[in-house]
Amino acid sequence: xxxxxxxxxxxxxxxxxxxxxxxxxxxxxxxxxxxxxxxxxxxxxxxxxxxxxxxxxxxxxxxxxxxxxxxxxxxxxxxxxxxxxxxxxxxxxxxxxxxxxxxxxxxxxxxxxxxxxxxxxxxxxxxxxxxxxxxxxxxxxxxxxxxxxxxxxxxxxxxxxxxxxxxxxxxxxxxxxxxxxxxxxxxxxxxxxxxxxxxxxxxxxxxxxxxxxxxxxxxxxxxxxxxxxxxxxxxxxxxxxxxxxxxxxxxxxxxxxxxxxxxxxxxxxxxxxxxxxxxxxxxxxxxxxxxxxxxxxxxxxxxxxxxxxxxxxxxxxxxxxxxxxxxxxxxxxxxxxxxxxxxxxxxxxxxxxxxxxxxxxxxxxxx
Amino acid sequence: xxxxxxxxxxxxxxxxxxxxxxxxxxxxxxxxxxxxxxxxxxxxxxxxxxxxxxxxxxxxxxxxxxxxxxxxxxxxxxxxxxxxxxxxxxxxxxxxxxxxxxxxxxxxxxxxxxxxxxxxxxxxxxxxxxxxxxxxxxxxxxxxxxxxxxxxxxxxxxxxxxxxxxxxxxxxxxxxxxxxxxxxxxxxxxxxxxxxxxxxxxxxxxxxxxxxxxxxxxxxxxxxxxxxxxxxxxxxxxxxxxxxxxxxxxxxxxxxxxxxxxxxxxxxxxxxxxxxxxxxx
Amino acid sequence: xxxxxxxxxxxxxxxxxxxxxxxxxxxxxxxxxxxxxxxxxxxxxxxxxxxxxxxxxxxxxxxxxxxxxxxxxxxxxxxxxxxxxxxxxxxxxxxxxxxxxxxxxxxxxxxxxxxxxxxxxxxxxxxxxxxxxxxxxxxxxxxxxxxxxxxxxxxxxxxxxxxxxxxxxxxxxxxxxxxxxxxxxxxxxxxxxxxxxxxxxxxxxxxxxxxxxxxxxxxxxxxxxxxxxxxxxxxxxxxxxxxxxxxxxxxxxxxxxxxxxxxxxxxxxxxxxxxxxxxxxxxxxxxxxxxxxxxx
Numbered sequence: 001x002x003x004x005x006x007x008x009x010x011x012x013x014x015x016x017x018x019x020x021x022x023x024x025x026x027x028x029x030x031x032x033x034x035x036x037x038x039x040x041x042x043x044x045x046x047x048x049x050x051x052x053x054x055x056x057x058x059x060x061x062x063x064x065x066x067x068x069x070x071x072x073x074x075x076x077x078x079x080x081x082x083x084x085x086x087x088x089x090x091x092x093x094x095x096x097x098x099x100x101x102x103x104x105x106x107x108x109x110x111x112x113x114x115x116x117x118x119x120x121x122x123x124x125x126x127x128x129x130x131x132x133x134x135x136x137x138x139x140x141x142x143x144x145x146x147x148x149x150x151x152x153x154x155x156x157x158x159x160x161x162x163x164x165x166x167x168x169x170x171x172x173x174x175x176x177x178x179x180x181x182x183x184x185x186x187x188x189x190x191x192x193x194x195x196x197x198x199x200x201x202x203x204x205x206x207x208x209x210x211x212x213x214x215x216x217x218x219x220x221x222x223x224x225x226x227x228x229x230x231x232x233x234x235x236x237x238x239x240x241x242x243x244x245x246x247x248x249x250x251x252x253x254x255x256x257x258x259x260x261x262x263x264x265x266x267x268x269x270x271x272x273x274x275x276x277x278x279x280x281x282x283x284x285x286x287x288x289x290x291x292x293x294x295x296x297x298x299x300x301x302x303x304x305x306x307x308x309x310x311x312x313x314x315x316x317x318x319x320x321x322x323x324x325x326x327x328x329x330x331x332x333x334x335x336x337x338x339x340x341x342x343x344x345x346x347x348x349x350x351x352x353x354x355x356x357x358x359x360x361x362x363x364x365x366x367x
Numbered sequence: 368x369x370x371x372x373x374x375x376x377x378x379x380x381x382x383x384x385x386x387x388x389x390x391x392x393x394x395x396x397x398x399x400x401x402x403x404x405x406x407x408x409x410x411x412x413x414x415x416x417x418x419x420x421x422x423x424x425x426x427x428x429x430x431x432x433x434x435x436x437x438x439x440x441x442x443x444x445x446x447x448x449x450x451x452x453x454x455x456x457x458x459x460x461x462x463x464x465x466x467x468x469x470x471x472x473x474x475x476x477x478x479x480x481x482x483x484x485x486x487x488x489x490x491x492x493x494x495x496x497x498x499x500x501x502x503x504x505x506x507x508x509x510x511x512x513x514x515x516x517x518x519x520x521x522x523x524x525x526x527x528x529x530x531x532x533x534x535x536x537x538x539x540x541x542x543x544x545x546x547x548x549x550x551x552x553x554x555x556x557x558x559x560x561x562x563x564x565x566x567x568x569x570x571x572x573x574x575x576x577x578x579x580x581x582x583x584x585x586x587x588x589x590x591x592x593x594x595x596x597x598x599x600x601x602x603x604x605x606x607x608x609x610x611x612x613x614x615x616x617x618x619x620x621x622x623x624x625x626x627x628x629x630x631x632x633x634x635x636x637x638x639x640x641x642x643x644x645x646x647x648x
Numbered sequence: 649x650x651x652x653x654x655x656x657x658x659x660x661x662x663x664x665x666x667x668x669x670x671x672x673x674x675x676x677x678x679x680x681x682x683x684x685x686x687x688x689x690x691x692x693x694x695x696x697x698x699x700x701x702x703x704x705x706x707x708x709x710x711x712x713x714x715x716x717x718x719x720x721x722x723x724x725x726x727x728x729x730x731x732x733x734x735x736x737x738x739x740x741x742x743x744x745x746x747x748x749x750x751x752x753x754x755x756x757x758x759x760x761x762x763x764x765x766x767x768x769x770x771x772x773x774x775x776x777x778x779x780x781x782x783x784x785x786x787x788x789x790x791x792x793x794x795x796x797x798x799x800x801x802x803x804x805x806x807x808x809x810x811x812x813x814x815x816x817x818x819x820x821x822x823x824x825x826x827x828x829x830x831x832x833x834x835x836x837x838x839x840x841x842x843x844x845x846x847x848x849x850x851x852x853x854x855x856x857x858x859x860x861x862x863x864x865x866x867x868x869x870x871x872x873x874x875x876x877x878x879x880x881x882x883x884x885x886x887x888x889x890x891x892x893x894x895x896x897x898x899x900x901x902x903x904x905x906x907x908x909x910x911x912x913x914x915x916x917x918x919x920x921x922x923x924x925x926x927x928x929x930x931x932x933x934x935x936x937x938x939x940x941x942x943x944x
Contacts, residue, residue: 047588047590047595049501049502049595049596051584051897058423058424061423061424061587062423062424064587065422065423068588074588076585076586076587076588076595076596077587078584078585078596080897080898081897081898082898083898083899083900084897084898085898086898086900087897087898087899087900088897090900091497091500092500093496093497093500093501093502094501094502107900175788180873180874180875180886180894180895205701205702207700207701208701208898208900209700209701209895209898210699210701211697211698211699211700211701211702211704211875212874212875215874216788216790216872216873216874216884217872217873217874217875217884217886218609218872218873220609222609222610222612223609226609226610227790230773230774230777230789231777231788231789232781245424245612310500375832375834375835376832378832378834379832379833379834379835382833382834382837383739383833383834385731386731386734386735386739387735387739388731389727389728389731389732389735390728390731390732390735390736390749391749392728393728393732393749393752393753393756393804394749394752396756396801397752397755397756399767399771400756400759400763400764400767401755403767403770403771404763404767452662452665452666455658455659455661455662456659456662456663456665456666458659459659459660459662459663460663462659468660468663468664468667469663471667472663472666472667474924475666475667475669475670476666477923477924477927478670478920478923478924479666479669479670479673480923481858481859481862481919481920481922481923482673482862482916482919482920483861483862483863483864483889483915483916483919484862484864485862485864485889485892485893485912485915486673486677486862486912486915486916487673488896489677489892489896489908489909489912490673490676490677492896493676493680493909494676513669513673516666516669520666544649544651544652545649545652545655545656546651546652546654546655546656549655570758573760574759574760574761574762574763575760576760576761576762576864576865577761577864577865577889577893580893580896580897581896581897601760601762601763601865604762604763604766605762605765605766605865605869608762608765608766608769608770608869609869616770619766623763623766623767626760626763627759627760627763630758630759630760631755631758634754634758638754
């Protein structure tokens with residue numbers, strides 16, 4: 001009881017602040033009211049807030065910049081990690097979230113309303129490393145799991161040597177770098193490891209943030225890429241673009257069909273050559289597809305299906321839905337220059353279906 | 368005997384040299400910090416840097432105008448809240464020195480001053496972000512307001528304590544009402560001290576990052592709306608420093624340069640005011 | 649008079665608000681961490697596991713990380729801040745050199761912590777990595793040692809200025825008496841000044857420790873963010889403040905969030921106690937601001 005009172009007093013305190021602010025900011029307040037009374041079609045007054053995955057951040061920042069230039073809608077996307085994206089959407093502090101890992105049922109339950117996943121593009125998680133001379137390494141699933149389990153400790157380990165007979169490997173300790181924050185990149189990577197290694201599955205498991213058996217943590221894809229770049233003899237996992245934009249070398253990985261696959265946009269798109277379910281929530285890691293790169297995945301934007309919640313404006317919901325549609329259609333052309341694999345035709349069709357199913361007060365937002 | 372004295376003198380000299388050496392080692396990190404920020408920062412600073420918005424990865428010529436405006440917006444908002452409240456509490460403390468409430472209040476102030484800024488960030492998140500349902504400039508400035516409050520209260524109290532009682536008594540004996548004595552006589556005579564305190568607290572909060580991580584949140588656009596997320600210089604430095612893009616690093620260096628310049632100007636002004644209009648009686 | 653009454657009431661209210669503010673901060677932290685307190689009990693501070701996936705959360709590694717970085721920083725700080733305090737308080741109280749050094753200290757104190765972190769990440773980390781390569785330690789670069797160095801640079805100005813004030817308060821007559829007996833400056837400092845201001849020096853270090861414990865940004869950027877108990881002073885770790893900064897926005901489960909808030913609560917209580925002891929010692933010795941001004 002007393003606790004409740006004090007909690008309230010905290011909120012009251014904030015209200016007191018608000019009051020003082022509103023005295024000082026009267027002019028601005030009136031201006032804002034003016035905005036609301038303006039015709040709703042004025043898109044330049046609408047700004048959307050998103051947060052989540054760092055995996056597609058470069059692509060989103062490009063797309064949203066272009067969208068702003070064309071349609072004047074301001075979209076603020078903060079790359080705080082997929083875990084954060086899910087959490088902030090549940091807390092309703094953002095208009096949409098971004099995630100590389102499909103939401104767990106219990107999380108959706110916590111949100112209390114239906115949440116849909118809209119696939120935007122595909123990406124690959126690559127193993128990038130910092131070795132002298134930047135040799136191109138071939139790695140097998142087993143070796144990857146052992147390195148990240150801390151069982152292979154040195155670069156000149158027999159198992160790595162066997163796969164790369166022509167490469168001169170240093171007798172140095174391997175510095176494993178992983179994500180410190182909850183992230184979809186981690187999810188894709190650990191999902192892959194859990195599929196290929198029983199030991200990983202039982203010891204560590206798959207998730208957006210893990211209890212790592214070894215290594216250094218860095219925040220975000222950029223943090224991992226930065227740390228690897230700065231640390232000799234390190235290995236870590238990042239989204240393909242982060243490795244490319246830093247001129248870092250990355251490994252060729254053996255896929256389920258036993259083929260050595262270099263991560264390229266083509267091999268990533270090919271990994272989706274399996275049947276995609278209607279809700280697009282599918283894991284593409286360790287794909288059955290013969291030519292597909294095994295550590296790839298979709299990245300989604302997540303939103304509430306029913307857009308009327310809180311004091312949400314219909315104009316905001318409409319602009320957001322329009323933007324989603326643009327992202328899976330015109331926006332797709334920005335994927336390739338930034339090294340993201342565009343959605344396959346089948347996936348894009350399913351995404352469009354999902355977007356048009358969004359409602360405001362029970363009515364479909366887009367015809 | 369003679370040897371003993373010599374030994375003592377030698378010991379003395381060694382000690383003195385050691386102390387001087389140790390003291391001047393501290394100059395090295397300062398020099399390094401300023402040198403690098405100047406060297407790396409100056410090359411990225413130009414007019415475009417100050418008036419442009421950040422560009423997406425891969426495009427050159429981005430600026431930090433949104434963060435500069437955001438920083439100013441945050442510190443102005445928090446001063447609107449904290450300055451009146453802080454001065455009032457400071458006046459209360461200096462006027463009712465012996466009262467029980469004053470004792471409690473001043474210990475509270477000291478404790479608040481010691482609370483780590485990240486904890487204040489959580490508080491602002493729980494109080495403002497969660498109930499309002501969005502990250503806002505407002506929540507950031509409330510966190511900053513809590514941080515600057517103790518500095519203002521203390522400087523106000525310490526300044527006003529120096530003002531002699533006779534001044535107040537003289538004014539009161541002329542029949543001036545109490546509130547007018549405070550506002551027209553006491554506060555103006557302690558103005559320089561209070562102003563110094565305010566400027567120092569502004570310098571402190573303009574570099575705060577931790578409480579903004581989950582309150583002001585960051586924004587790639589220019590934003591003047593209190594109820595929307597806003598970027599600030601320290602937040603931008605933190606985000607860009609962790610990125611792998613050299614262009615973003617140089618923006619972070621430039622932003623560090625701007626931020627240090629801002630903090631320095633505030634500090635120097637505070638010092639100048641304190642020196643020029645010292646409270647003297 | 650009615651306006652007088654209102655004015656007094658206003659002042660009174662402002663003081664009440666300050667008290668309420670602190671109480672609400674405490675209650676909010678306590679209330680929001682209740683879930684984790686109930687769930688983990690005392691095990692929260694003793695358990696070594698930090699596994700958000702299985703909701704198995706123990707903050708022991710962060711306690712160790714925080715204590716190690718702060719105390720190491722304090723150890724690095726000690727000779728420097730004592731040296732500077734003696735330099736400014738005994739050797740050169742006035743003059744060009746002392747103004748110069750004072751300005752340096754003020755400038756260092758004014759640098760925002762995010763800039764320390766940024767600078768540390770790009771300038772200090774490579775230097776430390778070089779050393780680690782030379783001494784055959786795994787060259788992480790980031791880690792406890794790096795954070796302690798940065799923290800030390802950050803708290804030296806603070807502790808040095810407190811200690812300087814404390815040692816200038818040692819009465820001149822005792823010192824002069826010792827000088828008149830033929831004591832050297834070293835002996836006066838060693839046998840008169842330091843023993844006489846020992847508790848003040850202690851308080852100065854305690855207050856700087858309180859600062860080091862709660863420092864977030866600079867540490868987060870250079871500590872390496874590893875949720876394990878560090879094995880050496882060069883290994884990466886996490887402090888209580890840095891784990892909050894890293895994971896607060898993405899704590900998906902209520903329990904996870906609540907545990908982070910409990911860490912904040914522990915941090916709040918620890919820094920509060922340390923600050924209170926420090927301030928108490930200083931006040932008890934009569935070194936409070938009021939007496940300082942009287943002495944001038």
